[in-house]
Amino acid sequence: MSKPSDLIQGTLDVLILKILALEPQNGWAISQRLKQVSADVLQVSDGSLYPALHKLEQEGWIKSEWKASENNRKAKFYSLTRPGKRQLEKQAGEWDRLSSAISAVLHLREG
Amino acid sequence: MGPAFERDFRGAASQGRLKRMRWLYKLRLRLRSILRRSRVEQELSAELQYHLERQSEQNRLRGMDAREARFAALRSFDGIEQRKEECRDRRHVAVFDQLAQDLRYAVRTLRKKPVFTAAAVVSLALGIGVNTAVFSLLNTLLLTKLPIRDPDNIYQLTVQRRTATSNAFSYANYRRLQNDVPLFMSVTIWDQTDFNFEADRSKIQVHGALASGNFFEFMKVRAAAGRLFEPSDDSAAGASVAVLGYGFWKRQFAGDPGVIGKIVQIERTPFTVIGVAEDGFGGAEIGYPQDVYVPVHAILRYAPGSGAVVLENPGSYAFRAMVRLKPGITMRAAGPVLRDLWPRLDEGEAPMMRDSFRPKLEISPGAFGVSGWAEFSQALIVVMVLVGLVLLIMCANLASLLLARALGRKKEIAVRLAIGANRWRLIRQSLTEALALALLGGMAGLLLAGSLTKVLLRFLPPGEAGFLAFHVDGRIAGFAAAASLGTALLFGLLPAFQSVRVPLHLAMSESGRSQGLARRSWLTRAVVAIQVSVSVVLVVGSLLFARSLQNVSRADLGFRRDNLYQLSLDPEREGIRGEKSDLLYKRIVDELNGTPGVIAAGVSRMVPLSGGMWWDAAVVPGHSIAPNEVTTVFLNQVSPAYFRTFGIPVMEGREFTGADDKTEDQRVAIVNQSFVRHFFEGRDPLGRIVNLGYGLAFATNPRYAAFRNLLIVGVVADSKYADPRETQKDLMYLAMYQTRQDINGSILVRFKPGVTQTGAERQIRALANRVAAGLDVKINPYDDVLRRALQRDRMVTLLSAVFGLLGLVLACVGLYGVMSQSVAARTSEIGIRMTLGAHAGEVQGMILREALLLIALGVAVGVPLALASLRITGGLLFGVRIYDPQVLVGSVLLMGLVGAASAWLPARRASRIDPSAALRSE
Numbered sequence A: 001m002s003k004p005s006d007l008i009q010g011t012l013d014v015l016i017l018k019i020l021a022l023e024p025q026n027g028w029a030i031s032q033r034l035k036q037v038s039a040d041v042l043q044v045s046d047g048s049l050y051p052a053l054h055k056l057e058q059e060g061w062i063k064s065e066w067k068a069s070e071n072n073r074k075a076k077f078y079s080l081t082r083p084g085k086r087q088l089e090k091q092a093g094e095w096d097r098l099s100s101a102i103s104a105v106l107h108l109r110e111g
Numbered sequence B: 001m002g003p004a005f006e007r008d009f010r011g012a013a014s015q016g017r018l019k020r021m022r023w024l025y026k027l028r029l030r031l032r033s034i035l036r037r038s039r040v041e042q043e044l045s046a047e048l049q050y051h052l053e054r055q056s057e058q059n060r061l062r063g064m065d066a067r068e069a070r071f072a073a074l075r076s077f078d079g080i081e082q083r084k085e086e087c088r089d090r091r092h093v094a095v096f097d098q099l100a101q102d103l104r105y106a107v108r109t110l111r112k113k114p115v116f117t118a119a120a121v122v123s124l125a126l127g128i129g130v131n132t133a134v135f136s137l138l139n140t141l142l143l144t145k146l147p148i149r150d151p152d153n154i155y156q157l158t159v160q161r162r163t164a165t166s167n168a169f170s171y172a173n174y175r176r177l178q179n180d181v182p183l184f185m186s187v188t189i190w191d192q193t194d195f196n197f198e199a200d201r202s203k204i205q206v207h208g209a210l211a212s213g214n215f216f217e218f219m220k221v222r223a224a225a226g227r228l229f230e231p232s233d234d235s236a237a238g239a240s241v242a243v244l245g246y247g248f249w250k251r252q253f254a255g256d257p258g259v260i261g262k263i264v265q266i267e268r269t270p271f272t273v274i275g276v277a278e279d280g281f282g283g284a285e286i287g288y289p290q291d292v293y294v295p296v297h298a299i300l301r302y303a304p305g306s307g308a309v310v311l312e313n314p315g316s317y318a319f320r321a322m323v324r325l326k327p328g329i330t331m332r333a334a335g336p337v338l339r340d341l342w343p344r345l346d347e348g349e350a351p352m353m354r355d356s357f358r359p360k361l362e363i364s365p366g367a368f369g370v371s372g373w374a375e376f377s378q379a380l381i382v383v384m385v386l387v388g389l390v391l392l393i394m395c396a397n398l399a400s401l402l403l404a405r406a407l408g409r410k411k412e413i414a415v416r417l418a419i420g421a422n423r424w425r426l427i428r429q430s431l432t433e434a435l436a437l438a439l440l441g442g443m444a445g446l447l448l449a450g451s452l453t454k455v456l457l458r459f460l461p462p463g464e465a466g467f468l469a470f471h472v473d474g475r476i477a478g479f480a481a482a483a484s485l486g487t488a489l490l491f492g493l494l495p496a497f498q499s500v501r502v503p504l505h506l507a508m509s510e511s512g513r514s515q516g517l518a519r520r521s522w523l524t525r526a527v528v529a530i531q532v533s534v535s536v537v538l539v540v541g542s543l544l545f546a547r548s549l550q551n552v553s554r555a556d557l558g559f560r561r562d563n564l565y566q567l568s569l570d571p572e573r574e575g576i577r578g579e580k581s582d583l584l585y586k587r588i589v590d591e592l593n594g595t596p597g598v599i600a601a602g603v604s605r606m607v608p609l610s611g612g613m614w615w616d617a618a619v620v621p622g623h624s625i626a627p628n629e630v631t632t633v634f635l636n637q638v639s640p641a642y643f644r645t646f647g648i649p650v651m652e653g654r655e656f657t658g659a660d661d662k663t664e665d666q667r668v669a670i671v672n673q674s675f676v677r678h679f680f681e682g683r684d685p686l687g688r689i690v691n692l693g694y695g696l697a698f699a700t701n702p703r704y705a706a707f708r709n710l711l712i713v714g715v716v717a718d719s720k721y722a723d724p725r726e727t728q729k730d731l732m733y734l735a736m737y738q739t740r741q742d743i744n745g746s747i748l749v750r751f752k753p754g755v756t757q758t759g760a761e762r763q764i765r766a767l768a769n770r771v772a773a774g775l776d777v778k779i780n781p782y783d784d785v786l787r788r789a790l791q792r793d794r795m796v797t798l799l800s801a802v803f804g805l806l807g808l809v810l811a812c813v814g815l816y817g818v819m820s821q822s823v824a825a826r827t828s829e830i831g832i833r834m835t836l837g838a839h840a841g842e843v844q845g846m847i848l849r850e851a852l853l854l855i856a857l858g859v860a861v862g863v864p865l866a867l868a869s870l871r872i873t874g875g876l877l878f879g880v881r882i883y884d885p886q887v888l889v890g891s892v893l894l895m896g897l898v899g900a901a902s903a904w905l906p907a908r909r910a911s912r913i914d915p916s917a918a919l920r921s922e
Helices: A006-022 A027-038 A046-059 A082-110 B003-008 B012-035 B037-061 B066-075 B080-090 B094-112 B114-143 B171-180 B215-219 B246-253 B296-302 B304-312 B331-345 B374-408 B410-418 B423-457 B474-499 B517-554 B578-593 B642-646 B673-679 B695-700 B702-707 B757-771 B783-789 B791-825 B827-835 B840-876 B885-911 B915-921
Strands: A062-068 A074-080 B154-160 B184-199 B202-211 B223-226 B241-244 B263-266 B269-277 B292-295 B320-325 B360-365 B564-569 B598-604 B615-619 B632-638 B650-653 B668-672 B689-692 B710-716 B731-735 B746-751 B777-781
Touching (some): A006 A027, A006 A046, A006 A074, A006 A082, A027 B037, A046 A074, A046 B037, A074 A082, A074 B037, B037 B080, B094 B423, B114 B374, B114 B423, B223 B246, B241 B246, B246 B269, B269 B296, B292 B296, B296 B304, B331 B360, B374 B410, B374 B517, B374 B840, B410 B423, B423 B474, B564 B757, B564 B783, B578 B598, B578 B746, B578 B757, B598 B632, B598 B642, B642 B746, B710 B731, B757 B777, B783 B791, B791 B885, B827 B840, B840 B885
Parallel strands (some): B202 B292, B241 B269, B632 B731, B668 B710
Antiparallel strands (some): A062 A074, B184 B263, B184 B320, B241 B292, B564 B777, B615 B689, B650 B710, B668 B731
């Protein structure tokens, strides 16, 4: 089974939160955005998206409601909650720190 | 929460509130997932369905045909059902589902084996029940705080004296503690005493207390009705007032508020009830809930003579004391200051101390109240350990049983594993089974604990232990629950993990009997060895206690106790005081001495071995005191014929006679041989003078004249004073009729051999009626005193014997089980051996050797374990050391014999195996 590793799982959470920070979306739309933004660098299967969504909802970072989608069918829309927003800020900050640390190390090696 | 969170919410309070809100929100979500399952499931399906449809549409737009588009969409999910399960997992719903499933499964399996289930539940109920019962007693005695406000800031005072640590203080001590110690915010004292109580023409005995005027204020207890004492109530000039305990008020007056202002008779003296103390408060004594409180000075009203002594004599240590410390002062800081302060504070004692020992004032937490049950509690702790060990052995037995069952089920397990069952899930399943057993046992145990507590309380004198009666509170229920959970883990964990260690190919093979067996039987053996070692600890313990009790009961007391009776009377209670009371005592004793069938009768202030002590420093002219020498001697006041009554031989000189009865004559004393050895170093003691006590107060105060200038007129043989265990004390006897105005104490009378107890009691009653009709006389065989002194020893000895035996039996059952299993597993091997010519005896020997090896292993671990763990019993043992070789050898032999006996049946079965049948079966 293609269970994402911890690192990818964490990444997936941030990506979902980030996408939802822009506007509320349904699951399928999120999967489309994921494919777009990560430009297929991150291989996120549609299957691992939903468990992640359910976990984030359980944590209280996102909430869901059933609304009409663009073609007038009922779909479950997820949106960011206030704790979710803070979680995103926190995790994004961690990512920034981590990536700048890594790139600093990499520069050190090159130079 | 991270820094971002803190930036948003600076206030700690709002942060806490927010966390709580989020927690509630999550709980709501989770509850929704569990309670509205079908709806949540439906939504999950709909959500995924929507995704599939949109993806198929998109795929079709990219040029796939309908079928292909739908498959591609499904493929991108990697199995839609697994994903749904994952979603449920993330919602933490699965755990509950599975728990319910596991429980159903457990109940089903347990019902299929009713005998096993019943046996397990009954043994667990007994094990957990006994543990809970003992714990409930300890809970009441040691773990329950006084039901007052701010109990953690009250402290108990004790004085570490040469003879013992005591919690008795004089009224003079109270004054000094209150006025001269700047560390205390307040000090209170009280004395527990039984009262004659009379109201509405009903006359009863009640638990009473003389309490200082600030007692209730100190305890921060409110009035349920009326008002409580104020300091002004407690003075020689104050009115005669009384406060009732809440329970007593409800019991005796049905909670009638009209009782306030009522006049009641306490000790035949009128007192006005001014109030009722708060519900739940029964004073600060554990096990002596107070019914009636009067101020300390009230003693002057109902007993003017002895009351004045109690209030004025600095050596009358009658009260318990508690203090509250000033804010900012800790017990730790106060301790060293108080320790050295005492000799300067205690007028009664300080001037006497010419030898090097200095008494110390000690402070300790008082939140748990003052208890006269310290010895009993100590014994209970030992009992708690014993019953804990028994429960441990029980767990081991259950573990072996479950292991054996796991063995029987390994094929089923192998099949389940082979078709993809989750190992962790299987482990959880068998743990759930253990848990179900333990919870059933625990609940039954909790129900049983009440009756078991009653059995334990049988060891205590009736009427004194009512407060220990079993009741379930949060802590007791928690203990039972924790015990159940703990036992479930103890006996369930190993079998649970073992059950899934099955090679998968077993699912296929027809006969895989001996595979994987060696390892598991190694485990069951280890469990049995542990059982043996724990029961060795129990056996060693019970043998030690048995020897100790034997030693104590056989200890030479120095006096005879056959046909000896103790008469307790209290003329002062009946209004007979002073000279009249003295005359009454003398008359009863004289008449008893003239009664046919009586050998002798006398009065004694201290009854030997009753636990009471009276001591003072002896000053013997001509005896020079060495540094660090202890010159304390123990005192008694006795009448003529006392030594004859007790059968204590007079070695030199004479007994007291009726002529030793005038205070103005030369006062006389009798000492024991130990006293002579200490102070006269072999010189003739007769005709020598001895003084009691040092210091100015003693030299000048006429009250102490009775203790100065005492002429030794006799030497008696040594005898025990307060405790059958004590090392011989230096004793000094004063003449009862000469030293004191008031005679008090017990009358002791020895009848001739052949007089029955009923006959003796009849004679005594008839005599008492003749001398003082209506006087309440209690008659007890002297053995009651000894029984009370040995009560704790008997309890521990009997219980340790019962639990030692139980442990032994359980260990043997375990041994029998594992040996039977081993024989069953080796049937074919034994068959082959016998075919090859092994005799029945050899086969038996082989099995027995195996059993003995296990026992030896258990003993090798158990003996050091016993030596290490039985240290806690130190103070309870008399005349026997933990390293007693006889006890150790005896225990090992007993274990070996009983163990071998229990292995004998399986061994015999092994030797009767029919070789041809055994070989065919494999």
